[in-house]
Amino acid sequence: MKVLVLNSGSSSIKYQLFRSDDWVAIASGQIGRIGEAEGDLKMEWIDADGQSQCSKDNRPIPAHQEGIDHIVDKLQEQGVLADVTELSAIGHRVVHGGPHFKHPVVVDDEVEAEIRSVIPLAPLHNPGHLAGIEVARKHFPSVPSVVVFDTAFHQTMPPVSYRYAIPEYLYTEHRIRRYGFHGTSHQYVSKRAAAMLDKPLAECNLITLHLGNGASAAAIRNGQCVDTSMGLTPLEGLVMGTRSGDIDPAVLIYLWKNLDLNAAAVSHLLNRQSGLLGICGVNDMREISHQAEEGNKRAQLAIDMTLHRLKKYIGAYYAELGEVDAIVFTGGIGENSVEIRHGACEGLKRLGIEMDEAANAERIPGERVVSTPDSEVKLLVIPTNEELEIAQQALATVS
Numbered sequence: 001m002k003v004l005v006l007n008s009g010s011s012s013i014k015y016q017l018f019r020s021d022d023w024v025a026i027a028s029g030q031i032g033r034i035g036e037a038e039g040d041l042k043m044e045w046i047d048a049d050g051q052s053q054c055s056k057d058n059r060p061i062p063a064h065q066e067g068i069d070h071i072v073d074k075l076q077e078q079g080v081l082a083d084v085t086e087l088s089a090i091g092h093r094v095v096h097g098g099p100h101f102k103h104p105v106v107v108d109d110e111v112e113a114e115i116r117s118v119i120p121l122a123p124l125h126n127p128g129h130l131a132g133i134e135v136a137r138k139h140f141p142s143v144p145s146v147v148v149f150d151t152a153f154h155q156t157m158p159p160v161s162y163r164y165a166i167p168e169y170l171y172t173e174h175r176i177r178r179y180g181f182h183g184t185s186h187q188y189v190s191k192r193a194a195a196m197l198d199k200p201l202a203e204c205n206l207i208t209l210h211l212g213n214g215a216s217a218a219a220i221r222n223g224q225c226v227d228t229s230m231g232l233t234p235l236e237g238l239v240m241g242t243r244s245g246d247i248d249p250a251v252l253i254y255l256w257k258n259l260d261l262n263a264a265a266v267s268h269l270l271n272r273q274s275g276l277l278g279i280c281g282v283n284d285m286r287e288i289s290h291q292a293e294e295g296n297k298r299a300q301l302a303i304d305m306t307l308h309r310l311k312k313y314i315g316a317y318y319a320e321l322g323e324v325d326a327i328v329f330t331g332g333i334g335e336n337s338v339e340i341r342h343g344a345c346e347g348l349k350r351l352g353i354e355m356d357e358a359a360n361a362e363r364i365p366g367e368r369v370v371s372t373p374d375s376e377v378k379l380l381v382i383p384t385n386e387e388l389e390i391a392q393q394a395l396a397t398v399s
């Protein structure tokens with residue numbers, strides 16, 4: 001049997017098809033620019049001879065309905081899906097599950113309504129997810145649709161971590177609290193870390209660092225999340241590609257009062273024009289590293305600020321956990337940047353954190369240990385695989 005994973009955005013659908021007996025991804029693709037004059041269609045798949053194939057196409061995809069039609073047609077045309085009865089489940093990524101969803105659930109009308117009710121908390125994400133979910137449910141009534149929430153893994157946080165120090169009614173009446181995101185990634189790498197440490201996850205204390213365009217840290221005690229750096233929205237916490245991360249809330253008041261920026265403008269400024277982009281004009285870490293090597297001071301400052309914030313979180317979570325078995329690096333930057341991993345751990349020997357610089361500098365793919373054999377805290381690089389985690393959680397939910 002197979003599991004299809006859909007990540008539907010407002011104008012895009014990303015998808016992967018997994019074989020559930022060995023969890024190999026046999027096809028993946030993306031439809032971009034839904035609703036525009038010309039849509040972008042890409043798919044990669046493994047053919048009957050085990051060879052990788054790919055195709056690209058441009059044609060109008062007016063709405064999610066046509067997008068999902070296209071995906072199924074294409075999967076069938078290339079022989080990776082005989083027909084929809086081969087699907088055990090469709091797993092949908094949903095960014096915001098609000099305060100109620102602690103686990104993945106099979107979608108019904110009530111679940112859809114709940115996801116709709118938290119649109120004010122995730123206006124950029126949940127409407128696109130809902131569009132994909134609605135079409136999938138209508139289209140494949142016999143295949144259960146399962147929603148897997150980015151917020152769910154963080155639902156084990158205690159109130160001291162998830163409450164803001166603001167009047168209580170804002171929490172009770174308006175659900176303003178910290179939720180955390182990237183949960184599927186933090187959960188996936190935690191499980192892999194436990195396997196690498198050869199210890200039950202329920203006995204592992206970890207600091208997981210998902211460092212991509214968006215970035216977040218999580219403190220995990222006995223396998224459960226007890227704190228994370230993102231909050232009500234994915235804006236809080238680390239310095240990110242285009243997001244500011246932590247900032248004095250008075251900056252917003254200042255912008256509103258003195259620069260006459262309204263809510264939409266402030267949101268755009270902090271979500272799209274800040275972070276690395278705001279500091280040095282570029283949001284791609286590879287390019288920033290390159291520019292810093294060439295002596296660009298703004299690029300160097302962007303790296304230094306990224307590391308400064310990262311270290312603050314490592315220190316805070318270390319103090320919160322007391323004992324740490326491993327620090328895990330994942331995401332595009334965490335998996336690939338020798339320099340960021342080095343900088344994040346530099347000078348932390350007194351905390352039992354010792355990087356093996358040679359192992360860290362090796363540019364090899366896959367899971368690996370980059371700490372010295374004597375390091376009390378293991379340093380692990382673990383490529384994330386959110387789609388696989390969603391597929392496995394979706395199947396486990398329907399089984």
Ligand code: ADP
Binds near residue numbers: 211285289332
């Ligand atoms: P997203 O959050 O969009 O999924 P990714 O996890 O793919 O992002 O991470 C993108 C970031 O990873 C970019 O800043 C990119 O420059 C960085 N990155 C990718 N490869 C490398 C590399 N070899 N060295 C440094 N940074 C890298």
